[in-house]
Amino acid sequence: MIELNANIIHEPKPKLVSKSDKDNLRRCIVSRRNMYKYEMIRFAIDPKGFVVPDIGCRLPGRGVWLEASLKAxxxxxxxxxxxxxxRCSAKIPSNLAENIEKKLFERTSGWIGLAKRAGFLVTGHDKVRAKINLGDLAVLIQASDGSLLARKRLSACAKDFPCVEVFTSKELSNVTGRINVIHGALLKSDFVTPFLADVRRLSGFRSNQVPETEIRKLGRNV
Known part of the structure; x- marks a missing residue:
């Protein structure tokens, strides 16, 4: 689940698009819609003719743009x-989608690691709750496989902030160097915008489903 604050990542405007906005728009080769680059994946063709995901938009050549989703x-x-x-005979690697997800995960986890080292990340339910109460929170990060009831209660306290739930507890633990991380908070900093942009793209390649047992627990306790 991802809920993105429009004040942090602006949604495409249906009217009156400025010149700077137009410079950041690209057309998806599947939907044929103009979309912002932070919603898309750029692809390039390597010298051997293989399609390569250019997550950082740095590879040379004529780029091909696609909405950031497994379906696309x-x-x-x-x-x-x-x-x-x-305009060439492009070869498709068998693990193209998996490679995209891997690269996007590396980027998003990289932002978490940088924020932690800079002192803009806290983990643990009580510490996160304290940051919410102090108004220091920018993004609530919760493990997708954590208790649904606990996640619902904490996200209710941070209902005015983006809530990201695309990482597992194991992934958050590995990135932060802590044990059994379920709740985390990214604090107000320059890391927020690029993190949310990459999380938006990563979410298109991940499907997090809540176990039925957790749904039943929520029904009994709410």
Missing amino acids: VKAAVDQNLFSYSA
């Missing part, structure tokens, strides 16, 4: 749109 990637592959858009 599958559609582009099935309809041979990479070859059509790149």
Whole structure:
């Protein structure tokens, strides 16, 4: 689950798009819609003709842009749109979608690591709750496999802030160097905007489902 604050990441405007906004718009080869670059993945063709996800938009050559979602990637592959858009016979790696998710996870976890080292990340239910009460919170981060009841209660306290639940407890623990991390808080800093932009893209390749047992627990306790 991701709830993004429009004040931090602006949604595309249906009217009156400025010149600077237009510079950040690209057309998805599947939907043919103009979208902001932070909602998309850029692809390049390497010297051997393989499609390569250019997550950081740094590779040379004519880029191909696609909405950041597993569904869009599958559609582009099935309809041979990479070859059509790149104007060449593009080869598709068998692990293309998995590679995209891996690279996006590395970027998002990298922001968490940088924020931790700079002192802008706290973990643990009580510490996160304290930051919410102090008004220092920028993003609530919760493990997707944590207790649904505990996540619901804490997110209710931070209802005016983005809530990110695309990481497992194991992933958060590995990134932060702590044990059994379920709740975390990214504090107000320059890390917030790029983190949310990459999380938005990562969420398109992850599907987090709440176990039925947790749903029953929530029903009994609320």
